[in-house]
Amino acid sequence: MNKDKKILMRPKYIGKPIERFEDSKYLSGNAKYTSDINIDKMLQLVFVRSDESHAKIKYIEYKEALKLEGIIDVLTFKDFSELNQITSPSRMSNYFATYQDVVAKNKVRYVGEIIAVIVAKNRYVGEDALELIEVDYESLDPVIDPEEAASNNKILLHENIGSNVILERSFSHGTKDYIKSKNIKSVSGKFKLSRKSPIAIENRCYLSDYDIGSGNITLYSSTQIPGVIRDALSKILGIAGNKINVKALDVGGGFGGKGSLYPEEIIVTYLSKKLKKPIKWTSDRLEDFLTTSQAFEEIIEAKLFFDDDGKFISLEGDVIGNIGAYSIFPWTGALEPVQVIGFLPGPYDIKNFHGNVKCVVTSKSPTGPYRGVGRPAAVFVLERLVDMAAKSISMDPFTIRMKNLIDTKNLPYRIGSGIIWNDAGFKECLEKSKNSNFFKEIIDIKNKKKCNRTWIGYGISTYAELTGIGSKISVAPGMPINTGSETATIEIDGTGSVSGIFAIASHGQGLETTLAQIIADEIGIKPEDIKITHGDTSKAKHGTGTYASRSAVIGGGAAIKTARVLRKKILKVAAYLLETDPNNIEIIDGIISSLNTNKSINFSELANSVYSDMETLPVELRDSLYAKESYDPIFGATTTATHIALVEIDKQTLKVKVLKYLVSEDCGKVINPMIVDGQVHGGVAQGIGVALLEKINYDNQGQLTTANLVDYKIPTASEIPKIDVVHTEHFLPENLGQFKGMGEGGTIGAPAAIANAVADALSDYNININELPVNQEYLFQLLKNGEIR
Amino acid sequence: MPLIKSSEKISVTFTLNGIKLSKNIYPRTLLSDFLRYSIGETGTHVGCEHGICGACTIIFNGKPIRSCLMLASQVNGHELTTVEGIVKDKNLDDLRAAFKKHHALQCGFCTSGFLITISSYLNENPEYADEKEIRKILSGNVCRCTGYVGIVDAVLEVIKKRNEHKKNA
Numbered sequence: 001m002n003k004d005k006k007i008l009m010r011p012k013y014i015g016k017p018i019e020r021f022e023d024s025k026y027l028s029g030n031a032k033y034t035s036d037i038n039i040d041k042m043l044q045l046v047f048v049r050s051d052e053s054h055a056k057i058k059y060i061e062y063k064e065a066l067k068l069e070g071i072i073d074v075l076t077f078k079d080f081s082e083l084n085q086i087t088s089p090s091r092m093s094n095y096f097a098t099y100q101d102v103v104a105k106n107k108v109r110y111v112g113e114i115i116a117v118i119v120a121k122n123r124y125v126g127e128d129a130l131e132l133i134e135v136d137y138e139s140l141d142p143v144i145d146p147e148e149a150a151s152n153n154k155i156l157l158h159e160n161i162g163s164n165v166i167l168e169r170s171f172s173h174g175t176k177d178y179i180k181s182k183n184i185k186s187v188s189g190k191f192k193l194s195r196k197s198p199i200a201i202e203n204r205c206y207l208s209d210y211d212i213g214s215g216n217i218t219l220y221s222s223t224q225i226p227g228v229i230r231d232a233l234s235k236i237l238g239i240a241g242n243k244i245n246v247k248a249l250d251v252g253g254g255f256g257g258k259g260s261l262y263p264e265e266i267i268v269t270y271l272s273k274k275l276k277k278p279i280k281w282t283s284d285r286l287e288d289f290l291t292t293s294q295a296f297e298e299i300i301e302a303k304l305f306f307d308d309d310g311k312f313i314s315l316e317g318d319v320i321g322n323i324g325a326y327s328i329f330p331w332t333g334a335l336e337p338v339q340v341i342g343f344l345p346g347p348y349d350i351k352n353f354h355g356n357v358k359c360v361v362t363s364k365s366p367t368g369p370y371r372g373v374g375r376p377a378a379v380f381v382l383e384r385l386v387d388m389a390a391k392s393i394s395m396d397p398f399t400i401r402m403k404n405l406i407d408t409k410n411l412p413y414r415i416g417s418g419i420i421w422n423d424a425g426f427k428e429c430l431e432k433s434k435n436s437n438f439f440k441e442i443i444d445i446k447n448k449k450k451c452n453r454t455w456i457g458y459g460i461s462t463y464a465e466l467t468g469i470g471s472k473i474s475v476a477p478g479m480p481i482n483t484g485s486e487t488a489t490i491e492i493d494g495t496g497s498v499s500g501i502f503a504i505a506s507h508g509q510g511l512e513t514t515l516a517q518i519i520a521d522e523i524g525i526k527p528e529d530i531k532i533t534h535g536d537t538s539k540a541k542h543g544t545g546t547y548a549s550r551s552a553v554i555g556g557g558a559a560i561k562t563a564r565v566l567r568k569k570i571l572k573v574a575a576y577l578l579e580t581d582p583n584n585i586e587i588i589d590g591i592i593s594s595l596n597t598n599k600s601i602n603f604s605e606l607a608n609s610v611y612s613d614m615e616t617l618p619v620e621l622r623d624s625l626y627a628k629e630s631y632d633p634i635f636g637a638t639t640t641a642t643h644i645a646l647v648e649i650d651k652q653t654l655k656v657k658v659l660k661y662l663v664s665e666d667c668g669k670v671i672n673p674m675i676v677d678g679q680v681h682g683g684v685a686q687g688i689g690v691a692l693l694e695k696i697n698y699d700n701q702g703q704l705t706t707a708n709l710v711d712y713k714i715p716t717a718s719e720i721p722k723i724d725v726v727h728t729e730h731f732l733p734e735n736l737g738q739f740k741g742m743g744e745g746g747t748i749g750a751p752a753a754i755a756n757a758v759a760d761a762l763s764d765y766n767i768n769i770n771e772l773p774v775n776q777e778y779l780f781q782l783l784k785n786g787e788i789r
Numbered sequence: 790m791p792l793i794k795s796s797e798k799i800s801v802t803f804t805l806n807g808i809k810l811s812k813n814i815y816p817r818t819l820l821s822d823f824l825r826y827s828i829g830e831t832g833t834h835v836g837c838e839h840g841i842c843g844a845c846t847i848i849f850n851g852k853p854i855r856s857c858l859m860l861a862s863q864v865n866g867h868e869l870t871t872v873e874g875i876v877k878d879k880n881l882d883d884l885r886a887a888f889k890k891h892h893a894l895q896c897g898f899c900t901s902g903f904l905i906t907i908s909s910y911l912n913e914n915p916e917y918a919d920e921k922e923i924r925k926i927l928s929g930n931v932c933r934c935t936g937y938v939g940i941v942d943a944v945l946e947v948i949k950k951r952n953e954h955k956k957n958a
């Protein structure tokens with residue numbers, strides 16, 4: 001080493017709780033959500049939606065509506081006949097795709113399906129017209145109960161399929177010999193997870209602007225997946241991809257609900273082209289309840305076998321998933337139920353696994369991805385079984401988990417369903433949670449608070465999830481879209497400032513800040529000096545978006561890969577300018593210095609010599625300061641956590657209150673601890689909603705009876721406790737940056753932990769918590785039965 | 790069926806964020822739509838239009854109200870403050886700073902409503918930073934992203950700091 005070399009320490013921005021650069025615009029009311037954009041001469045759409053669950057459309061009468069001032073037109077399926085149907089293909093064998101007309105042609109399959117489109121000068125007039133339109137139906141029997149629909153082929157939702165089951169799949173690993181064994185014990189149950197709605201506070205909104213001069217279309221969409229939408233629109237409308245720009249501006253939360261293709265965004269885009277006018281549609285909350293993809297609704301029968309020592313021997317599971325009326329694009333309706341069975345074995349060493357899943361169509365709103373996908377249900381079922389097993393042999397819930405969790409030294413480990421867990425601290429997270437002060441405190445509270453007024457109990461849940469999934473695994477089974485890679489472009493302009501462009505689409509995750517932190521560390525500049533662009537298909541030509549806990553892992557990996565290429569270019573030029581070797585240069589907060597002389601330059605001087613000043617650099621060094629690289633982690637990164645919840649149940653009202661909550665998690669390298677904790681908090685809050693409050697209910701005629709925020713309760717500040725988070729960082733050496741996804745975990749672990757806590761609180765009664773949400777009505781029924789028994 | 794023709798505009802005069810305005814509006818225009826689309830101040834958001842989410846909260850004659858539950862015609866002669874108005878209030882810089890520090894916002898859609906609710910609570914000069922009470926105050930606004938942890942911490946901090954400041958002054 002050169003003794004004269006100065007030692008310069010580059011500050012690290014990764015790992016720091018840097019305040020978000022995006023915050024100021026929100027705090028001043030200056031953010032721009034799609035509904036905030038209004039364009040001159042813009043027309044608004046109001047949809048005539050089916051109010052029957054399953055029916056033939058006999059006729060639509062809209063003459064009166066057309067007479068209203070301000071009504072431009074009323075359009076029905078004939079006006080959309082050139083559009084292809086929406087269908088979601090899959091390579092899975094035994095899978096049947098569904099076909100949905102963008103505007104229903106002769107049959108409707110759920111309440112809320114689009115029957116006609118009112119084009120109006122403004123929404124008020126459009127809604128007046130809605131009152132004047134009559135639809136005559138021939139009612140068909142609704143298809144409501146998934147178990148019945150699966151076994152009964154008399155009432156078919158999609159006649160062409162010949163069954164209401166669009167997919168059946170089995171998994172089998174190991175043997176069934178254990179049944180003969182004398183010492184085998186088992187616990188089992190039939191579990192139910194209710195249907196829910198993602199409920200982002202911003203409703204969906206689309207605005208399409210057609211440029212007459214160029215024929216280009218800009219679709220402003222409150223979507224999580226602009227790249228997927230651009231590609232789909234290009235196909236459905238038959239327009240080249242470079243003529244459509246899908247732009248996700250500020251998006252007011254997604255949680256999966258804005259992660260699929262919707263008929264409304266096709267209609268808005270198509271009509272703006274056809275009418276050569278800006279066309280906008282803003283959903284109201286009722287439409288959001290009716291039409292934004294819903295989640296869950298599974299019935300799961302499962303049985304866990306174990307020996308006297310509590311060692312797990314086998315797991316058997318049978319899942320029936322009610323996917324609603326259509327198989328959603330691009331994920332298919334199989335996404336959720338297949339993941340329930342796929343993730344059922346959890347992070348445990350279980351030698352034998354036998355699982356089956358059926359995906360059933362019913363005349364309810366289509367389901368789609370929702371935060372956690374499949375795993376909230378899988379973890380709820382397995383963790384309940386684990387606690388039931390522990391109770392049956394009087395073993396402590398920690399001990400039984402510790403005994404069965406996969407040991408780090410046995411990783412990678414392939415579970416019975418075929419998923420491979422790689423480096424993650426399963427046992428470490430559990431141990432940390434048990435040894436925490438938090439745990440001592442809750443035991444203390446539990447012992448002290450024993451009183452006549454309430455029951456109190458705690459519950460734990462341990463789980464693993466696959467995040468940042470690379471090209472070797474599809475996010476949704478058999479999906480024809482590769483979601484395994486992302487591209488980053490980083491460039492330095494003539495003024496020396498740095499921009500990063502990504503196809504991911506942040507909608508609250510703070511990626512403008514975290515991606516800047518990553519690039520800052522790689523190049524040697526300050527994060528606040530980097531501008532991150534995302535969610536715009538004209539800027540980033542390929543990439544799918546933000547969902548499935550992938551953006552930090554894959555987008556972050558792409559940022560690192562690209563920044564490294566750019567840094568090399570910077571060093572090459574700087575070495576010439578500083579008259580030294582690239583290895584003798586350090587870049588700190590935007591100052592490029594020679595380590596063996598006192599010379600240094602800044603980025604503006606660097607850019608000037610490359611782009612403007614034609615004298616300093618030889619021509620071959622005047623290569624643009626630009627890099628673009630794609631990153632594919634090939635496999636996924638395993639994230640894990642243990643959750644502990646302390647709950648109290650009021651004996652009078654039977655209301656469950658979560659008193660305290662801890663998440664002990666391993667999400668690999670933490671980019672920004674403040675943002676990671678925020679994701680955990682938000683995820684847990686939604687998990688508490690799943691566990692205690694949120695329930696979408698359809699009556700036996702297929703009418704949605706929970707279509708507003710009074711009937712469908714989501715947690716407020718009074719229902720959510722303080723949430724503690726502790727971190728473990730287990731690295732995955734093959735992954736660039738060693739990041740793991742963590743935006744969904746809170747929602748995965750919380751329903752199970754709370755269900756276990758409620759069961760613990762009520763352990764004196766002979767009851768089983770096997771249905772979520774645990775609301776007052778459910779507990780009332782259960783306790784009535786429990787006392788009778 | 791009788792239709793509200795709503796063809797006759799009526800005139801309303803009111804003060805918005807300290808500025809006196811006069812506008813002609815259709816009588817059935819919702820206040821939230823009026824602010825967002827007629828005035829063009831889109832910082833007030835709409836999440837439910839049935840009075841639950843609180844995203845549309847504004848200050849009406851000094852009190853927080855839901856702008857989605859009022860008609861624009863009702864503001865005649867009254868005073869309104871929206872998030873665009875409280876931006877100018879330097880006294881609330883501490884609250885905005887605390888929101889950043891405690892990561893009290895993610896997607897930001899609920900943020901305007903929370904700032905309005907909190908600002909009017911802070912105006913009552915709460916004597917103690919009481920978490921339970923703060924959660925109760927906040928429970929009229931829904932946030933789907935943060936789990937309220939950061940929001941509660943931000944409010945706690947602002948009250949504590951303000952009270953310390955008062956003691957020392």
Ligand code: FES
Pocket residue numbers: 834835836837838839840841842843844845846855856857858
């Ligand atoms: S939009 Fe007014 S309360 Fe939700």
Ligand code: FES
Pocket residue numbers: 201252253508893894895896897898899900931932933934935
């Ligand atoms: S920050 Fe997204 S709803 Fe509150």
